[in-house]
Amino acid sequence: MIDLRSDTVTKPTEAMRRAMAAAEVDDDVLGHDPTVAALEARVAAVLGKESALYVPSGTMANQLALRSHTESGDEIICEQDSHIYQYEAAAPAALSGCLLRLIPGQRGIFSASQLAEVFHPSGEVNNHAGTQKLVVLENTHNRGGGSIWPIEQIAAVELTARDAHLRLHLDGARLWNASVATGIPEAEYAKHFDSVSVCFSKGLGAPVGSALAGEAAFIRRAKRFRKQFGGGMRQAGIIAAGALYAMEHHRERLAADHANARLLAQRLMEIKGLEVDIEGVQTNMVYFNTLTLPAAELVSRLERHGVLVLATARNRIRLVTHLNVSAADMDTAAKAIGRAVAGG
Ligand SMILES: Cc1ncc(COP(=O)(O)O)c(C=O)c1O
Structure with missing residues (x-):
């Protein structure tokens, strides 16, 4: 069979399996797994963020970000074909009590002026609308065809979002692909965002896991929600070792x-x-x-x-x-x- 359904179907290589078998492990819910700690430190360094958190899936990484940036009744702005809207089982509503405000993009990509168009009138005391808190971009964009956000367009969207006191999250499940295709380091993309999620179980070929990165205080908050969502994992070093191996050997x-x-x-x-x-x-x-x-x-x-x-x-x-x-x-x-x- 030639399986082209997704890059999530990849199997761990022999060398990756050996790295996993040899991984040092301990209880990560108690904060003692050295391999998870090593992976989190490496992800934070590659993304140029203070801190990172290993989680079971890309969905959990995104949803922890949404939950940690918002309160119930807030509004999150994203593109209409984005993964958080199309494929995460209505989790923003179920887990964070948030409304999604959708922007129609071109292959998943929208402009700063399109973002400004969905802002509620500024300066107006408005008891009728949700509180806009967060803008989410996806790079590469899955339903957009694996399309890449031009870095200048990210910068322009960031400027518009910051002017409106909005935070930014990047669904970077395939940020590795964007970086390899453009030669722009992951950290250059990540610097425009307060938080970034990345996946190891897609093109990188690890069997399990994703990470969320951001400022240390933000990641502490996300860690509490990870426990609440049931995402605390015990001897997770055994799978984190696969992710670490994938980061070092499968990006190029x-x-x-x-x-x-x-x-x-x-x-x-x-x-x-x-x-x-x-x-x-x-x-x-x-x-x-x-x-x-x-x-x-x-x-x-x-x-x-x-x-x-x-x-x-x-x-x-x-x-x-x-x-x-x-x-x-x-x-x-x-x-x-x-x-x-x-x-x-
Ligand atoms: C862009 C994007 N974000 C998030 C996810 C969610 O990842 P997971 O399947 O690990 O929950 C995917 C999955 O394909 C994705 O394509």
């Missing part, structure tokens, strides 16, 4: 995933009946529309050809490259897609 190689995505997209452009968003292929994702058959039908035909892909809408399919697929697999997958679209 993301460039190969990006090259494979471009290769795949170019091959798919040759297939009649598909509309490929080639400009949107900026990192490790390829999205295309099916013009002649429903996406679900193509997904099941492809499964018979040994290729797994994900339908994200009635006529839209997503493919994601990662460390368990090769350039040769791109060729095999493109041929299978061609045959499946043609009815084979």
Whole structure:
């Protein structure tokens, strides 16, 4: 099977498994696991933040950030296709009691003036609206096609947000991909935000875990909510070791995933009946529309050809490259897609 459903399907390598098996561990809820501490220190250093917290998932990292920045009744501004809105089971409402104010972006990216447009009238005592507290950006943007926020646009959005006394959180589940693609270090992106979440279990290939980074006082607050949300883990060093290994050994190689995505997209452009968003292929994702058959039908035909892909809408399919697929697999997958679209 060539599994292109997501970069979350990656399996730990032998070397990663060895690092995990050898990890020193202790009770991290009591604050004594040395491997978790080492991972948190490394993440904080790479992101240029005071402190970081290891958590079970990207969803928890984001939701801890929202909970720690806000109070019930607050408003959080984000893009309408953002992961926190589309795919986190309405957690901002359920866990933080917050309303999401949505901005329609271009491949998940919006401008500073679009942000200013959703501000409540300033200076007005307003008992009718939620209190706007936080702006959330996603880089790379998943439903945007793995698109990258231009750094100048982040800076402009930050300026507008700060003028309105808003805080900023970055959903950086795939920030590693943005950095490798642009050459802009993670910390350069992170400096525009009060908090940043990153994932180890996507392109980096670790089996479990994400982290939230920010100022020390903010992370102390998030740590209390992590316990409240049930995310305190005991001998977590065994999985943190996989994450640490992934950070040190699998970041640079993301460039190969990006090259494979471009290769795949170019091959798919040759297939009649598909509309490929080639400009949107900026990192490790390829999205295309099916013009002649429903996406679900193509997904099941492809499964018979040994290729797994994900339908994200009635006529839209997503493919994601990662460390368990090769350039040769791109060729095999493109041929299978061609045959499946043609009815084979
Ligand atoms: C942009 C983005 N943020 C957050 C998450 C959530 O990560 P998890 O599946 O670990 O909860 C994902 C998952 O795919 C994602 O793509």
